Amino acid sequence: MTRADFIELGYLVAASLFIIGLKGLSRPRTARRGNLIGAAGMLLAVVVTLIDQAIVSYWVLAAGLIVGSAIGVVLAVRVKMTSMPELVALFNGFGGAASVLVAGASFVEAVDLGLVDTETSTAAAATAIIGAVTFTGSIVAFAKLRESLHWHGFSGIRIVNTALAAVSLALAAMVVIDPGNTMWLWALVAVGSVLGLLVVVPIGGADMPVVIALLNSMSGLAASATGFVLNNTLLIIAGALVGASGLILTQIMSVAMNRSALSVLFTDAPSASAGVDADEVYAGKIRSTSADEVAMILETAGRVAIVPGYGLAVAQAQHAVSELAKSLEANGTEVVFAIHPVAGRMPGHMNVLLAEAEIDYEKLLEMDVANPTFAQTDVVIVLGANDVVNPSANTDPNSPIAGMPILEVGDAQTVVVIKRSLSPGFAGIPNPLFAADNALMLFGDGKVAVTAIIKALAEA
Amino acid sequence: MTLVISLTLFVLAVFLGIELISKVPPTLHTPLMSGSNAISGITLIGALVSAGTDHRALTTWLGFAAVVLATINVVGGFVVTNRMLEMFTTRKPKRPVAETEA
Numbered sequence: 001m002t003r004a005d006f007i008e009l010g011y012l013v014a015a016s017l018f019i020i021g022l023k024g025l026s027r028p029r030t031a032r033r034g035n036l037i038g039a040a041g042m043l044l045a046v047v048v049t050l051i052d053q054a055i056v057s058y059w060v061l062a063a064g065l066i067v068g069s070a071i072g073v074v075l076a077v078r079v080k081m082t083s084m085p086e087l088v089a090l091f092n093g094f095g096g097a098a099s100v101l102v103a104g105a106s107f108v109e110a111v112d113l114g115l116v117d118t119e120t121s122t123a124a125a126a127t128a129i130i131g132a133v134t135f136t137g138s139i140v141a142f143a144k145l146r147e148s149l150h151w152h153g154f155s156g157i158r159i160v161n162t163a164l165a166a167v168s169l170a171l172a173a174m175v176v177i178d179p180g181n182t183m184w185l186w187a188l189v190a191v192g193s194v195l196g197l198l199v200v201v202p203i204g205g206a207d208m209p210v211v212i213a214l215l216n217s218m219s220g221l222a223a224s225a226t227g228f229v230l231n232n233t234l235l236i237i238a239g240a241l242v243g244a245s246g247l248i249l250t251q252i253m254s255v256a257m258n259r260s261a262l263s264v265l266f267t268d269a270p271s272a273s274a275g276v277d278a279d280e281v282y283a284g285k286i287r288s289t290s291a292d293e294v295a296m297i298l299e300t301a302g303r304v305a306i307v308p309g310y311g312l313a314v315a316q317a318q319h320a321v322s323e324l325a326k327s328l329e330a331n332g333t334e335v336v337f338a339i340h341p342v343a344g345r346m347p348g349h350m351n352v353l354l355a356e357a358e359i360d361y362e363k364l365l366e367m368d369v370a371n372p373t374f375a376q377t378d379v380v381i382v383l384g385a386n387d388v389v390n391p392s393a394n395t396d397p398n399s400p401i402a403g404m405p406i407l408e409v410g411d412a413q414t415v416v417v418i419k420r421s422l423s424p425g426f427a428g429i430p431n432p433l434f435a436a437d438n439a440l441m442l443f444g445d446g447k448v449a450v451t452a453i454i455k456a457l458a459e460a
Numbered sequence: 461m462t463l464v465i466s467l468t469l470f471v472l473a474v475f476l477g478i479e480l481i482s483k484v485p486p487t488l489h490t491p492l493m494s495g496s497n498a499i500s501g502i503t504l505i506g507a508l509v510s511a512g513t514d515h516r517a518l519t520t521w522l523g524f525a526a527v528v529l530a531t532i533n534v535v536g537g538f539v540v541t542n543r544m545l546e547m548f549t550t551r552k553p554k555r556p557v558a559e560t561e562a
Contacts, residue, residue: 022496026480026492027485032542038538042502042538054512055509061508061511067531068531069531075536076543081544081547084490088497091537094532101507101510101522101525101529102522108518112515112516216493219497223502234505236470236473240477242477242499243474244476246496249481348488352491355487366485
């Protein structure tokens, strides 16, 4: 067996470990082991690559591996669970950038050695554009999620983006037609970087889960395209697996918002311009309540459902909510959490926060499971969620969120909404739920309000 | 390796990925995303070859930058996923084993 065969066999084992690992990640009980199996696959892949005889300068590699591992571990250990979407976006961007650099380096090498064929140049062009868009798009998503970037672009940005996409395709064609000149490839990387930036800039808040999932998919596709440049089976397979999983998450998120991924990327968020006036919806119908009153209602409740939203993450209220759930349970009340698929800023964001607060994942109900149970629920507590519980999605065909599946919390006996003010959610529309006869508004910071309720419960 | 074989691998892996992931419960969406994100850092092995072949300074430096970025992606991704999944462990005592023994 030659050394090359040995490496290929190592890659086959690594690919199998990735597949077993991903399979494990799909069930709560096996997820942790799955992740470790994936990591083992990666370690094996790196080790067998290092025996490749083309590699001569090990110092450079050791330096890169050490620096990268140190930065990666520090970032991963320090991040707060509420900031997880940012970190995933950042890692995504690094993966995309790495793919571009690898494809660029091996394309330059192939040109130098006169070994460029159409397959290599096409794959290099594909990597350049997918990877560059993934890189800058992820960095913009990272900055937006950290709230350090508030720019929403300029009017006509979607037209500019369409033009940039066309220019990218033209440059990609030039890479294939005139592979001897590597400038075409670098120009493509530059234009792709601007495109990634401008595509994500206008996208905000509640659309983020779709964008993060899509960027995740693209980082996989970029790795796969790099595999075509290098003729590397492991890159092709692993990248395709990640690309497919990201696409599925994108699809789940899009369905949960009743918007297609393309419309999130290339059209403006539906605006409330034609919508209803907030004063008309709310006037005279809002009933404000106090923590004491909420505690009294909760004391006699048999079943309580808590609906968390992005506001929970902003207020860092997950531990307070967990404490509330425990004191209610001590009182004999059944407590569940109803989670909308796009609550938060990335798929599964709420679940991670509640897990951090030591809430058993079996108490977290998906939308389809939770909805039929609200009619038998005494109290629903909506905490930092808005659009995902807005009944206009079902009742008003002109609403920007018309058709979006929502949590039907209005079916419960009493709905307590904890919210800073009556300000609209991401969709910019008033929420008739707040004016409903069975709804009570508890105004204030999520964490402060929940803590006050716990205190009132203890004193009662 | 021919293009056709590469494309075959790609398409089959996409179908496999769809099969593997389509039934993941929403609770695991975030760890799945960060875990699969770490796997997409597989581009690291390409980076190692680019940085290590000593072809010329440009490719070595491009490769080195790629090694650093991809390693952050890989190591950070697996570590943070593990950190999240640790929290998902149920703290309830396990059910009695009587069922399996009977």
